[in-house]
Amino acid sequence: MSTRVVSSPPSRPSSPSEPRHDRSASSMTPTRSEMRWTRPGSRWRTSLMAPAGYGSRVEGIHAVSAAVRAGRVKRLTVERNRRSRDEIAVLIAAVGDDSVTFVDDARSVAESDAPQGVIAECAPILPVDLDTLASEDAAVVVLDHLEDPHNVGAIARTAAxxxxxxxxxxxxxxxPLSAAAFKxxxxxxxxxxxxxxxxxxxALSRLKSKGVxxxxxxxxxxxxxxxxxILTEPVALVVGAEGDGLxxxxxxxxxxxxxxPMVGESESLNASVSAALGIFEIMRARI
Incomplete structure (x- = not known):
């Protein structure tokens, strides 16, 4: 069944070989702002090159379990009175007793509010180059300066x-992609x-130059x-910040x-809820 078009999208290329946006070499050159560090001492390098990794600290049973399955965990910190719980016992067995430190209260050394008794020190994950996301089946989510790590994490969970x-x-x-975001x-x-x-x-200009x-x-x-x-074509869904929007x-x-579309009294939705609805509308259109 064909997709119903609610409104007229921007004009499309006349043929697959005709680019919708300028693909000139100059448009693909990183700008000076993309080549500098965000602030002194920051590990978040704002570059289209390879910045420092993220996810070196993960907290919470589900997040740590996923990091263990990915083979990233180097060391665990476990709350002593939770060591015998099934989920945590499995994690201890996976990394080995020599790689576990026991503490009385994991919250005293945690970054997130509720680490659930387990914290992992991990090998970092390296970000990918933006160009690698501009594929023929691209369904990308772009976050326009969201400030709540819980929203960032919730959107990542839905996106995955x-x-x-x-x-x-x-x-x-x-x-940042902090322990709270990973949890x-x-x-x-x-x-x-x-x-x-x-x-x-x-980044949006760059994605557009690649046909997204x-x-x-x-x-x-x-x-x-x-x-x-256009949701069936390469697309990037851009989600605005909490409060300020785009x-x-x-x-x-x-x-x-x-x-x-909303018919109730509420004028807006939480950023992560809006993103979830948008993400699954893209997926629905492609079924």
């Missing part, structure tokens, strides 16, 4: 479950490719996201801005 091809986020003025992701960040960039608007449609998600969007025809420049770089 739905089969999203990658996540794009800024290395500055955004929640909220419940393993989703272990398998989901992530590109960390210096500028979200510049960039669709902003905003309550005031001019189109309904549901039934949007930045002005990010909005301008989007091919179009779409909204999630």
């Amino acid at each position: 479950a739905a089969g999203v091809t990658g996540l794009v986020m800024s290395g500055r003025r955004s929640a 909220a992701a419940a393993g989703g960040l272990e398998s989901l490719p992530v590109s960390i960039v210096g500028s979200i608007p510049e 449609w960039c669709v902003g998600l905003d309550a005031g969007g001019e189109s309904s996201l549901f039934g949007l025809g 930045s002005q420049l990010t909005r301008k770089r989007c091919d179009l801005v779409a909204s999630i």
Whole structure:
């Protein structure tokens, strides 16, 4: 059954060989802002090159279990009175007793609010180059400076479950991929490719130059996201920050801005809920 188009999308190329956006060499050259560090001492390098890794500290049973399965865990810190619990006993057996430190209260050394008695020191995950996400079947989620690591983690969890091809986020003025984000992701960040960039608007321009449609998600969007025809093509769903939504420049770089139809009294949805609805609408359109 064909997909119903709610509104007219931007014009498409006349043939597969004709690029929709400029593919000139100059448009693919990283800008100066993409080549510098975000701030002195930061491990988040805002570059399209290979920045420092993320996920070196993971907390919570589900997140640590996923890191163990991925072979990243180097050492565990376990709350002593929880060591015999089945889920934690399995983790201890997986890494070996010599790689476990026992403490009276894991919360005293945790970064997240509720580490569930287990903390892992891990080999970091390296971000991917943005260009690798611009595939023919691209379904990318772009986070426009979200500040709550729980929202970032929840979106990553949904994206991984739905089969999203990658996540794009800024290395500055955004929640880092911290222990709290990994806990909220419940393993989703272990398998989901992530590109960390210096500028979200510049990243959108780069994706567009590779033939990816960039669709902003905003309550005031001019189109309904549901039934949007271009969702079957390479697409990036751009999610705005909590409270402020999409930045002005990010909005301008989007091919179009779409909204999630609502008939109730609420005027907006939480960022992670909006992202989840958008992600699964993309997947529904491709079934």
